[in-house]
Amino acid sequence: KPHNNNQVPKFQFEEYMKTKATNVNKALDEAVPLQDPIKIHQAMRYSLLAGGKRVRPILCLASCELVGGDESLAVPIACAVEMIHTMSLIHDDLPCMDNDDLRRGKPTSHKVFGEETAVLAGDALLSLAFEHVAAKTIGVSPDRVVRAIAELGSAVGSEGLVAGQIVDICSEGKEVNLSELEYIHVHKTAKLLEAAVVGGAIMGGGSGVEVERVRRYARYVGLLFQVVDDILDVTKTSSELGKTAGKDLASDKATYPKLMGLDKATAFAAELAAKAKEELHYFDAAKAAPLFHLANYIAHRQN
Numbered sequence: 001k002p003h004n005n006n007q008v009p010k011f012q013f014e015e016y017m018k019t020k021a022t023n024v025n026k027a028l029d030e031a032v033p034l035q036d037p038i039k040i041h042q043a044m045r046y047s048l049l050a051g052g053k054r055v056r057p058i059l060c061l062a063s064c065e066l067v068g069g070d071e072s073l074a075v076p077i078a079c080a081v082e083m084i085h086t087m088s089l090i091h092d093d094l095p096c097m098d099n100d101d102l103r104r105g106k107p108t109s110h111k112v113f114g115e116e117t118a119v120l121a122g123d124a125l126l127s128l129a130f131e132h133v134a135a136k137t138i139g140v141s142p143d144r145v146v147r148a149i150a151e152l153g154s155a156v157g158s159e160g161l162v163a164g165q166i167v168d169i170c171s172e173g174k175e176v177n178l179s180e181l182e183y184i185h186v187h188k189t190a191k192l193l194e195a196a197v198v199g200g201a202i203m204g205g206g207s208g209v210e211v212e213r214v215r216r217y218a219r220y221v222g223l224l225f226q227v228v229d230d231i232l233d234v235t236k237t238s239s240e241l242g243k244t245a246g247k248d249l250a251s252d253k254a255t256y257p258k259l260m261g262l263d264k265a266t267a268f269a270a271e272l273a274a275k276a277k278e279e280l281h282y283f284d285a286a287k288a289a290p291l292f293h294l295a296n297y298i299a300h301r302q303n
């Protein structure tokens with residue numbers, strides 16, 4: 001029987017995000033020590049510790065705790081997801097891809113270290129992500145670890161992030177319809193978010209039903225994340241967004257506001273947030289509070 005989430009207990013969301021991000025940052029710092037060869041580890045640390053929002057690893061930890069697991073069980077996979085996210089940003093910024101100069105408010109990896117090192121830093125982070133889950137998970141049965149690694153692998157490869165990126169690249173200069181746009185967003189953004197949430201639930205010992213429920217939550221939230229990204233791109237003022245302000249109005253890139261109009265895109269985002277939260281009604285309201293608030297945060301975020 002569903003719980004009544006209208007009575008969500010008081011929850012200090014900002015405090016929660018701060019604590020979790022601090023835990024994640026500490027674990028990431030320890031996961032990539034500055035060692036020989038210095039240049040590659042410097043480059044890995046430069047991008048990994050550049051201060052992203054840490055939404056994916058926090059979702060992972062919250063999902064682990066939702067099903068009754070201790071946070072520590074999910075820390076390695078939370079770190080792995082952030083390593084993969086970071087490497088995808090490094091590669092996405094390369095001259096052969098988006099050719100961006102700035103990321104997370106700092107010069108991009110290839111600008112600081114050169115293209116060769118940026119490619120290798122991405123490769124090394126991708127490899128380390130899988131090694132980290134396999135080697136650093138303590139107190140979790142091998143069965144769970146293997147399942148989580150499989151989730152991660154499929155989210156990253158040619159049926160996941162890479163699929164989204166190749167379709168995105170191949171659609172450049174062409175008209176993209178709504179279903180093609182959704183394909184790109186689901187693969188470039190939602191797949192990794194899904195692996196984070198599902199991976200957390202697997203590590204925490206969630207049942208099959210629980211894992212599939214959080215998977216549905218993650219799919220809604222993943223698409224929501226990107227729809228909001230598209231909306232922010234057209235609604236933020238130039239001073240807030242810097243050089244990218246209004247870029248989607250000026251460029252040919254397809255976005256939700258462009259294809260459906262800003263009002264419909266906003267309504268679609270609200271619908272996705274509501275559907276995501278609906279999946280949480282089947283869990284204890286207090287335990288579901290972090291994921292509930294995270295869905296709201298992703299829906300209403302300003303950056």
Ligand code: GRG
Nearest residue numbers: 052053054088089091092156161162165188189
């Ligand atoms: C994954 C093997 C492999 C290769 C990379 C380049 C590429 C293939 C994929 C591109 C993926 C990409 C850049 C997707 C966009 C994801 C996205 C919404 C980024 C912004 O995420 P935020 O807002 O950023 O969470 P912060 O900086 O807060 O972490």
